Amino acid sequence: MVFQIPPFLKSGDCIGIAATARWVSAEQLQPAIDRFTSWGLRVKVASNVLNPNFQLAGTAEERTFGLQELLNDDDVQAVIIARGGYGTVHTIDMLDFSRFEKKPKWIAGYSDITVLHAHLNSRGIATIHSTMPISFPDATEMAIENLRRSLFGELSEFTSTEMAQVAEVSGCVFGGNLSVLYSLNGSDSWRKTADVILFIEDVDEMLYHLDRMLWGLLRSGMLSNVKAIVCGGFTQMKDNTKAFSFPADNPWGVDERAIIRALAGRLQVPVAFGFPAGHLSDNRAFYLGRKASLQMANGYPVMRYQQP
Numbered sequence: 001m002v003f004q005i006p007p008f009l010k011s012g013d014c015i016g017i018a019a020t021a022r023w024v025s026a027e028q029l030q031p032a033i034d035r036f037t038s039w040g041l042r043v044k045v046a047s048n049v050l051n052p053n054f055q056l057a058g059t060a061e062e063r064t065f066g067l068q069e070l071l072n073d074d075d076v077q078a079v080i081i082a083r084g085g086y087g088t089v090h091t092i093d094m095l096d097f098s099r100f101e102k103k104p105k106w107i108a109g110y111s112d113i114t115v116l117h118a119h120l121n122s123r124g125i126a127t128i129h130s131t132m133p134i135s136f137p138d139a140t141e142m143a144i145e146n147l148r149r150s151l152f153g154e155l156s157e158f159t160s161t162e163m164a165q166v167a168e169v170s171g172c173v174f175g176g177n178l179s180v181l182y183s184l185n186g187s188d189s190w191r192k193t194a195d196v197i198l199f200i201e202d203v204d205e206m207l208y209h210l211d212r213m214l215w216g217l218l219r220s221g222m223l224s225n226v227k228a229i230v231c232g233g234f235t236q237m238k239d240n241t242k243a244f245s246f247p248a249d250n251p252w253g254v255d256e257r258a259i260i261r262a263l264a265g266r267l268q269v270p271v272a273f274g275f276p277a278g279h280l281s282d283n284r285a286f287y288l289g290r291k292a293s294l295q296m297a298n299g300y301p302v303m304r305y306q307q308p
Contacts, residue, residue, distance in 0.1 A: 008153030011040030019057035032133030084111030114176030121289035130285035162274030201232030201278030233278035
């Protein structure tokens with residue numbers, strides 16, 4: 001597969017804000033607009049972003065139209081999704097990427113936006129896993145700075161915050177939110193590619209759900225090309241115990257790290273934890289759909305991207 005890296009931004013370029021899932025208010029959007037403007041960027045907001053349809057930013061057709069306009073607009077060099085939640089999957093089969101594939105631009109976001117990441121990365125187009133406008137007020141300065149660096153082509157590596165020893169491997173960085181990836185299994189939005197460094201994160205899941213999802217992906221064969229697993233945050237994980245309002249203590253018995261290590265053992269691949277990405281305030285941006293090497297640097301696992 002030939003991997004396409006969209007053009008990096010420069011001062012004076014335009015970034016679009018779309019909403020493929022939940023809606024946001026103008027007040028919630030303003031901190032991100034102010035930050036983008038401080039970077040020298042102009043901002044366009046899709047027509048549906050501020051329009052609630054219960055949780056969602058309009059109907060599926062309106063959400064699709066909003067993103068499609070930004071994808072087709074030659075004045076827009078990148079698109080960031082306003083927030084996640086759930087709903088992007090409603091749009092994916094209505095979106096027309098034929099023009100976009102010939103002239104790609106950066107798509108940024110995380111969580112439910114894994115639908116877009118997987119769909120585009122499977123077609124050889126790089127994207128940015130990052131914090132989103134709804135989270136700017138609570139995001140760490142490093143999370144926002146990594147987004148700027150990734151958009152402007154200044155990000156060359158992504159380092160874990162935990163010391164560990166891992167074997168060096170290379171592959172294309174792929175993944176995102178595990179629950180969303182699991183929901184895409186068997187669909188046209190997840191096409192197998194060779195030699196993958198799989199990134200996964202999740203939030204608010206039962207431990208046995210995590211085990212079930214990983215076993216499902218393993219048995220489907222979708223992990224047979226994985227050369228390493230790198231893990232972001234697994235936030236607010238739950239177990240069948242009284243501490244989580246269940247009537248009796250009936251724990252799964254192992255935590256998320258043991259579950260993931262067991263999967264890595266079955267695949268016979270290295271696994272690294274502590275990458276600051278996911279449902280965290282320190283959700284630092286990094287590239288998906290780009291070739292990288294998992295290496296060691298001063299005792300810390302690091303993904304180093306190949307130069308475009």
